[in-house]
Amino acid sequence: MDTAKQAIKIRGLNKWYDDFHALKDIDLAVAHGERVVICGPSGSGKSTLIRCVNSLETHNTGTIIVDGIEMKDEVSINEILSEVGMVFQQFNLFPHLTILQNLTLGPIKARGMTKAAAEERAMKYLERVRIPDQAHKRPAELSGGQQQRVAIARSLCMEPKIMLFDEPTSALDPEMISEVLDVIIDLAESGMTMICVTHEMGFARKAADRMVFMDQGEIIETGTPEEFFSAPKTKRCQTFLNQILQH
Amino acid sequence: MRWTTCLAVAAAILLTGCSGAGNWGWYVIDPSTPAGYTNIQFLLSGFGATILVSVIAAILSMTLGLIVALPGMSQNRWLRLPSRIYVEFVRAIPLLPMLFWVFYGLPVVLKSIGINVSIDAFWGAVITLAISDSAFTAEIYRSGIQSIAKGQREAARTIGLSYGQTMRYVILPQAIKRILPPLANQFIYIVKMSAFASVIGMQELTRRANELVVTEYRPLEIYTLLIFEYLVLVLVISFFVRWLERKMGADESR
Numbered sequence: 001m002d003t004a005k006q007a008i009k010i011r012g013l014n015k016w017y018d019d020f021h022a023l024k025d026i027d028l029a030v031a032h033g034e035r036v037v038i039c040g041p042s043g044s045g046k047s048t049l050i051r052c053v054n055s056l057e058t059h060n061t062g063t064i065i066v067d068g069i070e071m072k073d074e075v076s077i078n079e080i081l082s083e084v085g086m087v088f089q090q091f092n093l094f095p096h097l098t099i100l101q102n103l104t105l106g107p108i109k110a111r112g113m114t115k116a117a118a119e120e121r122a123m124k125y126l127e128r129v130r131i132p133d134q135a136h137k138r139p140a141e142l143s144g145g146q147q148q149r150v151a152i153a154r155s156l157c158m159e160p161k162i163m164l165f166d167e168p169t170s171a172l173d174p175e176m177i178s179e180v181l182d183v184i185i186d187l188a189e190s191g192m193t194m195i196c197v198t199h200e201m202g203f204a205r206k207a208a209d210r211m212v213f214m215d216q217g218e219i220i221e222t223g224t225p226e227e228f229f230s231a232p233k234t235k236r237c238q239t240f241l242n243q244i245l246q247h
Numbered sequence: 248m249r250w251t252t253c254l255a256v257a258a259a260i261l262l263t264g265c266s267g268a269g270n271w272g273w274y275v276i277d278p279s280t281p282a283g284y285t286n287i288q289f290l291l292s293g294f295g296a297t298i299l300v301s302v303i304a305a306i307l308s309m310t311l312g313l314i315v316a317l318p319g320m321s322q323n324r325w326l327r328l329p330s331r332i333y334v335e336f337v338r339a340i341p342l343l344p345m346l347f348w349v350f351y352g353l354p355v356v357l358k359s360i361g362i363n364v365s366i367d368a369f370w371g372a373v374i375t376l377a378i379s380d381s382a383f384t385a386e387i388y389r390s391g392i393q394s395i396a397k398g399q400r401e402a403a404r405t406i407g408l409s410y411g412q413t414m415r416y417v418i419l420p421q422a423i424k425r426i427l428p429p430l431a432n433q434f435i436y437i438v439k440m441s442a443f444a445s446v447i448g449m450q451e452l453t454r455r456a457n458e459l460v461v462t463e464y465r466p467l468e469i470y471t472l473l474i475f476e477y478l479v480l481v482l483v484i485s486f487f488v489r490w491l492e493r494k495m496g497a498d499e500s501r
Contacts, residue, residue: 056401082407092402096420105416106406151402158406 006065007032007162007193008053013062015048015217022048023059024217032161035188036195037204037225040214041240046197049214050164053195054084067161082110085155089167091147093139099126099150100135103157111158118157125153129183145176149183156187163187165196181207201245205229213237275465276472286459290472293452297480300369300451301438304376308437309430311377312384317414319389330385337382342443346375350447372444376437383433391426392418424495431488435481442477452476 006029013026023045030036038046051057053064055077064071066080094102103122107113113121126132129149131142139147148168155163165184169177181203188194188207198204204211204225211228213221213236221228221237232238276290277283319330350371357364366374395418403413445454456473460466 054405056404078407081405084405086401086405088398088402090396090398092396092398094399094402094417094421106408109412109416110407110409154402154406 006030007034007067008195009063009065010049010053011063013049013052013059013064015045015052015057015059022217023052026062026219028212028219030162030193030195032193033191034193035207035209036212037208037210038195038197038212038214039199039201039204039240039244040220043216044214045217046214047166050086050166050195050197053164054081054086056086082158083161084164085158085160085162086164087148087151087155087166087168089170091139091144091151091171093147093151093154095139098136098138099131099142102139102150103154106154106158121157122153125156126150128156128186129153130179143176144172145179148172148176148180152180152183152187161193163192163194165194165198167197167199169198169200199244201229201241213240215240271468272465273468275459275463275468286463287472290452290455290459290469290476293450293455294476294480296369296449296451297438297441300372300376300444300449301434301441304373304380304441305434305437307373307377308380308384308433311381313388315381315385316388316392319385320392334382334385337378340379342375342379342440343446345379346371346443346447349375349378368444368447368449371447372441372449375443376440379440380433380437383436384430387426387429387433388422391422391429394425395421427495428488428492431484431491435484435488438480438484439477 008028008030010026010028013023014021015023026045026049028036028049038049040046048057052059053066055071067083069076069079069083071077071080093099094105097105100119100122103125104113104115104118107118107121108115123132123135126135129152131146131149131153134142134146134150139150142150148171152168168184169180172180177200181200184194184196185203185207196204196207208225211221211223211225212219213228213232213234215236221232221234223233228237229241232241274280274283276287278287315330315333318326319334321327350366350368353371353374354364354366399417399421400413403417408416441451442453444451445457448454452473456469460469463469
């Protein structure tokens with residue numbers, strides 16, 4: 001595949017936390033419009049990997065190229081950040097601002113949009129995540145599922161080309177998981193490039209083009225969801241799937 | 248509640264003094280006699296200087312503290328180091344020696360680098376109090392800002408905010424609720440420590456009390472009044488701090 005056509009290209013990525021080798025020689029390429037789900041046991045480096053993609057974590061060796069931009073200095077990092085949206089496990093909404101202000105802060109301050117234009121865009125995305133009526137409340141007044149949908153809308157307001165999801169449903173009560181996953185599936189169907197770290201295997205089956213299984217800082221196995229769930233190639237992956245699909 | 252307690256204590260002391268049983272001589276500050284009235288006027292007029300020196304020192308200390316605290320939270324250890332050194336160094340110097348150094352020594356240092364200024368007692372006290380307190384305000388800022396979850400900073404970064412924008416629109420508006428009450432408390436410390444300015448001759452509350460003691464030789468009565476002067480000042484501030492804490496607490500749950 002031609003590099004320019006790839007949304008994300010990671011080569012030989014290594015990361016250490018002191019003596020702990022968190023990521024070991026990671027190679028991963030994601031095409032434009034591709035939906036990748038990363039799974040694996042906790043501590044396997046899944047989150048660290050996607051956090052490296054938008055430089056929330058620094059890496060020690062290897063290259064990361066996002067939409068043709070190689071991550072090297074502050075300038076390139078800022079360019080990459082403007083193309084990549086991120087949704088966190090803990091939502092990380094700004095508690096002192098209203099929902100609408102949460103959504104317009106980035107467009108107004110970082111992109112220099114007018115308040116009116118930013119609010120119009122914010123309402124568009126709030127409708128897309130199906131909570132336009134909550135615009136003037138504060139995050140604490142919303143349920144977890146609603147908060148996470150606001151967080152997704154906040155990222156979309158920056159109109160990124162790539163979305164990263166770091167266990168977006170792990171902090172939610174069970175009954176709220178599907179409302180968030182529905183929004184993400186919606187987004188996937190619209191052709192957004194995305195990498196999602198999740199344990200929701202039903203969602204992965206439905207939304208993913210490709211599964212990536214990680215363990216102990218390495219990519220052990222990748223494949224289409226059909227291959228991956230029906231005929232995992234490695235022992236470690238089989239064990240993991242048995243454990244997670246047991247119930 | 249606290250006001251009534253303190254009034255009761257004051258009344259008790261005055262009554263014992265006036266009962267004639269002890270060796271109290273309240274005449275020295277009895278406003279019904281001309282001499283006593285002049286004396287008490289002399290003592291109370293120190294309030295202005297004490298308040299002025301404290302307010303200016305507090306404002307400078309809060310500014311200086313923020314300037315010291317911000318690089319102190321950097322990822323870069325070379326930015327962090329000077330801030331750490333400043334805090335450790337300043338915090339280790341007792342106020343009185345620092346006051347002497349600023350008042351007597353700093354003009355000499357400045358002169359040697361070509362700046363010819365004299366530092367009077369007022370500015371000597373302001374500079375010393377501001378520097379000495381800034382180490383503590385810096386720590387208040389640091390703990391307040393660091394108490395805001397890391398996720399807030401990360402979220403701000405992913406929506407493209409710069410460091411300055413993140414501080415201004417995301418971190419400080421949240422941290423301020425945790426910073427302001429201890430900062431206001433720190434103001435109480437400044438007011439009390441401003442008494443040291445008396446030793447370099449600044450005409451504030453303590454200096455005036457000292458001067459009157461020398462001429463009237465009634466230390467017990469005059470210093471008792473002095474204590475009550477500070478008590479009133481500090482109680483007013485602490486009343487304000489409580490109000491601030493309540494207001495900030497109410498904001499949090501909104």
